[in-house]
Amino acid sequence: MIIDAHAHSFPDVSEPCGFDNVESHMRSIQIHFTGYPQRARRAADNAQVAEDTLYDGKNEGISGLFDVNWRVGKYGRFEWTRGGVDYRMTWMPPLMREKTEFPLDVLIAYMDLADVDKAVLHNAYVYGMLNDYLGECVRQYPDRLRAVAQITESRADQESEILELRRAVKELGLVGLYFQTEALFLNDYEFHLASERLNPLWEEVRALRIPVLWNLRPDSQPRRESYVNQFRRVGIWARRYPDIQSVVTHGFNVRYIIDSGGRATVPDEMVEVLKLPNVTFELLFHIMQGGVWDYPYPEAQEVIKFLYRRLGASKLVWGSDIPSSLPRCTYQQSLNYVRQHCTFISPSDMDLILGGNAAALFRFQ
Numbered sequence: 001m002i003i004d005a006h007a008h009s010f011p012d013v014s015e016p017c018g019f020d021n022v023e024s025h026m027r028s029i030q031i032h033f034t035g036y037p038q039r040a041r042r043a044a045d046n047a048q049v050a051e052d053t054l055y056d057g058k059n060e061g062i063s064g065l066f067d068v069n070w071r072v073g074k075y076g077r078f079e080w081t082r083g084g085v086d087y088r089m090t091w092m093p094p095l096m097r098e099k100t101e102f103p104l105d106v107l108i109a110y111m112d113l114a115d116v117d118k119a120v121l122h123n124a125y126v127y128g129m130l131n132d133y134l135g136e137c138v139r140q141y142p143d144r145l146r147a148v149a150q151i152t153e154s155r156a157d158q159e160s161e162i163l164e165l166r167r168a169v170k171e172l173g174l175v176g177l178y179f180q181t182e183a184l185f186l187n188d189y190e191f192h193l194a195s196e197r198l199n200p201l202w203e204e205v206r207a208l209r210i211p212v213l214w215n216l217r218p219d220s221q222p223r224r225e226s227y228v229n230q231f232r233r234v235g236i237w238a239r240r241y242p243d244i245q246s247v248v249t250h251g252f253n254v255r256y257i258i259d260s261g262g263r264a265t266v267p268d269e270m271v272e273v274l275k276l277p278n279v280t281f282e283l284l285f286h287i288m289q290g291g292v293w294d295y296p297y298p299e300a301q302e303v304i305k306f307l308y309r310r311l312g313a314s315k316l317v318w319g320s321d322i323p324s325s326l327p328r329c330t331y332q333q334s335l336n337y338v339r340q341h342c343t344f345i346s347p348s349d350m351d352l353i354l355g356g357n358a359a360a361l362f363r364f365q
Contacts (some may be wrong), residue, residue: 002335003358006249006282006319007119009107009137010127012099014072017128028125030054030070031062031185033078033089035223037255037292043079043086053082060219060226061188072100076327093326102323104137108144110322114332117355120319120362121147122249123178124215131164135172146362148176148213154186157197162204169208175363177205178249180215181230189219194233194240202241211245211361217253227256228267235273242278245361247317251284252303254292264303271310280357281307283318286334287325295333296341305344313349317358 011017019025034055039048055064068080068087076092092100111119121134134147149168151161156179168174181193191197193214205212214234218226231248238246252266259265274281285293285300293299307316320334329337338345339354358364 001117001355001359002115003317003355003362003364004111004116004119004320004322004335005247005317005358005362006122006284006321007107007111008127008321008323009102009104009121009134010130011133012072012101013127014100015128018130018133019128025125025128026070026072027062027065028183028186029078030065030068030080031182032124032126034060034065035218036089037253038089040087040089043088049087053085053087054080058221059188060221061185063188074098076100090327092323104140107322108141110331111144114335116331116335118144118146118359118364120176120358121145122213122321123148123150124180125183131168131172131174135168135174138173143365146175146364147173148178148210149174150178150180151201152186153179153181153183154190156201157191157195159200162201165201165204166208169210174210176211176213176361178213178215180217181219182215182217184219192219192233193230194236202237202244206241206244211247213247213249215249218256224256227253228270231270231273234279235276238273238276238279242276245278245280247280247282247361248274249282249284249319250287250321251282254285254303264299266303266306274307274311274315280315280317280361281311283307283316283338283353284321286329286337287321295329296337298341300337301342304338304342308342308345308349313345313352314357316353317361318354 016022016025041048055066058064068082070080073079074097075094076096077088077090079088121137123130131149138145138147149165151164155161165177216230220226254264257264257266283304285297318338322331325334
C-alpha cells in the first residue's frame with residue numbers, strides 16, 4: 001500500500017478561501033513567498049531578478065511586507081508590482097489557465113495514474129483556511145483520504161482556536177494539526193511553537209490523540225541560524241510532550257544546510273531532534289530543491305541515505321506536495337526517486353516509508 005503523506009486539494013486561491021476577505025488571504029500568500037528559493041521574474045522580459053521585491057529583508061513578520069498589490073494571475077502564476085515594475089512567479093502547473101485550483105477529482109485521477117492508494121490532505125495559508133473543505137473531501141473518499149486541521153497560529157494561545165481544532169477533529173473527522181511557523185508573521189512572531197503560552201493548545205492535542213505536522217520556516221535573520229533554531233524548538237516541544245507524535249514536513253529547506261562544497265549536510269543538532277521517539281521526518285526533496293536538482297535527484301538520495309542510516313526506516317514517510325510539485329516533476333517521479341532509485345533501502349523498510357508509517361500516524365486501516 002502506497003500512502004502519499006502530503007497532498008492537496010483546494011478551491012480557487014484568488015478567493016477568500018476561509019479568510020475574512022481576499023486581501024487577508026493575499027497578504028498571507030505574499031509572506032509565504034518572501035525569501036522563496038524560486039526567483040521572481042520580470043513580466044516584461046521574463047528575466048530572473050535577484051533582489052527581494054516582497055519585503056524589506058529584515059523584518060520577517062507582517063511589518064516587513066511591501067505593498068505590492070499581490071494577486072493571482074493565470075497559468076498558475078502569482079503577480080505583483082513594485083516600483084512600477086510588474087513581477088511574476090509560476091507556482092502551479094500552467095495548465096491552471098483561468099483558476100488556480102486543484103479539484104478533488106483531479107487529485108484522485110493523479111493518484112490512480114501513479115498507483116497511489118491513499119493520501120493525507122494538508123492545509124496551509126497559501127491555500128486558505130480549509131477545515132470544512134477538507135472535511136468534505138474525506139467524506140467523499142473515506143477509504144482513500146485523511147486530512148489535517150489548521151488553526152490561526154498567531155492566535156493559537158486563545159480558546160477560539162482550541163475550540164476550532166476540537167470541532168475539526170470531532171465533527172469534521174480530521175486527524176492531525178498542521179502548524180506552520182510562518183503563520184506567526186501576523187503577530188510579528190510574538191511567540192514560537194515551544195512558548196508556554198501554547199501549553200493549553202498542546203494539552204488539547206494530547207486529549208484528541210492526534211499528531212502535529214510542523215512546517216518550519218525561519219522567523220528572524222540570519223535565516224540559517226533561525227532555521228536551525230526552529231528544529232531546536234521542536235526538540236524542546238517533543239521532550240515536553242513525549243506522548244504526542246509529530247512530523248517535520250517538507251523535508252529540509254536545503255539552502256540553509258548547504259556546506260562550502262555545495263553539499264547538503266545535516267547539522268548534528270537537527271539529527272538529534274529527528275531521533276526523538278515522537279518525531280517523524282517527511283521525505284520531500286523534489287519540491288524543496290526541485291528547481292535546482294534534476295530528477296532522479298542523486299543529491300537528495302545521499303541525504304535520504306544519511307537519514308535512513310542515522311534514524312531508521314520507522315522515522316521516515318514519503319510525501320509529494322502535489323500539485324505544487326508538478327512544475328518540477330511528474331507525480332510518478334516524485335514517488336520514483338525514492339521507490340526506484342533509493343536502492344539502499346530494503347523492501348520491507350521501503351514499505352514502511354511509502355505507506356506503513358503513514359498508515360499508523362493517520363489512522364488508515
